[in-house]
Amino acid sequence: MEVTRQNFKDSLCPIYSAIEEADFLAIDGEFSGISDGPSVSALTNGMDTPGERYVKLRKHSMDFLLFQFGLCTFRYDQSQSKYLMKAFNFYIFPKPFSRNSPDIKFICQSSSIDFLASQGFDFNKVFRSGIPYLNQEEESQLREQYEERRSQVNGAGTPSYISPNSCKGPVNVPDEHKDFIGRVYSASCGDSCRYPKGIHVETVETEKKERFIQISKVDEEERRRMEQQKYERDLAIHNLRTCGKLVVGHNMLLDVMHTIHQFYCSLPEELDDFKEVTMCVFPRLLDTKLMASTQPFKELITNTSLAELEKQLKEKPFKAPRVECSEGFQSYDTASERLHEAGYDAYITGLCFISMANYLGSFLTPPRSHISARSKLLEPFYNKCASDFNSLYVFGNL
Incomplete structure (x- = not known):
């Protein structure tokens, strides 16, 4: 499922x-770049500690955009x-919510953009x-800025006029505009019994980029709902933190x-x-690259890149897992690779994890063909991340 604005x-x-x-x-x-130089190897080397x-x-990667x-x-x-399986592809771009919202600057790495373009990545959909x-x-x-402005507008018996570019307080209104603004405010807030909190003011932008101010009379319940709509857009990603599920990458x-x-x-x-x-945001992580590079897998797997790993894990002594797409969701076929689409790569990562987890079941007596994501057999791989040059990042105490 593609998820857009x-x-x-x-x-x-x-x-x-x-x-x-x-x-x-x-x-x-998928990112707009990986490092500040032509490749990650130009940024780091095998002598770096994990901390370095x-x-x-x-310093060099966070100015790129996910x-x-x-x-x-x-x-x-x-x-x-x-x-x-249910797959979701989120297209993400930090368009400002309002004039007071952060206006993010980010950089692009030409090699990364060129590579994604060659893979058919839809940049128009992102922007x-x-x-x-x-x-x-x-x-x-x-x-805080929003509540301050709202309290200044609704907290007194007469309206205050707040600059959309400032949260410092009221600004002077030209004399020739006072009568007009007063009439608009009176017309909007005349029904004080039903609308005890007055008005909801919002800047609206049309598809043609024309901007105007929309003033609505709302009761307290509706005002809360309208405010909530402004902030619900980022809640899906926060749900990953609170669910407590194993997150694989x-x-x-x-x-x-x-x-x-x-x-x-x-x-x-x-x-x-x-x-x-990291442990607050992702209480349980598992890195399939690190897992494949660790016993009992490292002697059996010759290439830990994602595409090659998925192919090797179909062959003996491993077994391809049975995974089907849930009804109504996008189906992926590994025969027609869609590498570097984030949803597809997440899908392949999940396949690799299942194959390796199930392989651990062969060491049990009697052997088991399915190993749960909550199995204690997986605990040695929890909360560790692999990185280039074999740096190891251990996040939790097991």
Whole structure:
């Protein structure tokens, strides 16, 4: 399912439902760039400690934009011995909510853009229909400004006039405009019994980029609903934090860093602080690249890139998992690769995880063909991220 600005609200219930019923989730991101140089190898080297590498990635990678977020949910159907999958592709772009909202600057890496373009990536969909968002810090600041302006407008018996570009207080209104503004306010707020809080004022932009002020009389319940609509757009990504489900990714350090940076808070300067934030946002992580590079898999797997890993895990001693697309959701076929579409890469990541998890069942007595995402056999792989040059990031204490 493609999720854009236009259908985001209608998609919320299916997204929440899919996350709630899932046994585990797989994620992937597509970015406007990876490093500040021609390649990651130019940015870091094998002598870097995990802390040094984190500092470099934080400094040189966070000005790039995560503009497609892939989420696949996997639910095991015991009666049919198969997984049911639901895939979501979120197109994301930080369009400002209002004049007071952050106006994000970001950079692009020409090699990354060229590569994604060669894969058929739809940049128009990102820029035209990408879902706007705020991280928690930005949202808190915007809420404070909004509440301050609202209280100044509705808190007294006479209207205050607030500049849309300032949260410092009322501004002087030219004499020639006072009568007109007073008449508009009186006409809007005349019914004080039904509308005790007065009015809801909102700047509206048409498809032709024409801007005008829309004034509505609302009761308290409707006013709250209208305010909530301004902030509901970023709730889907926060649901990943509260669900407590295992979140699987492949070589997922940058995915985790960008997700936290864009949707939660600015990244801490030190690695230890980043680990603490990560465990608050994603209590259970599993990196399939690290898993494939660890015993008992590393002697059996020769290439841990995502596409090659998926192919190897179809061959003995592994077995391709039974996974079907849930009714009404986009189906993927690995025979016609769609690599570097975030939803597809998340799907492939989920397949790799299932194959490796089920392989661990062969060591049990008697052997088991299905290993749950909550199995203790997986605990050695929890909360660790692989990175280039074999840097290892351990987030939790097991």
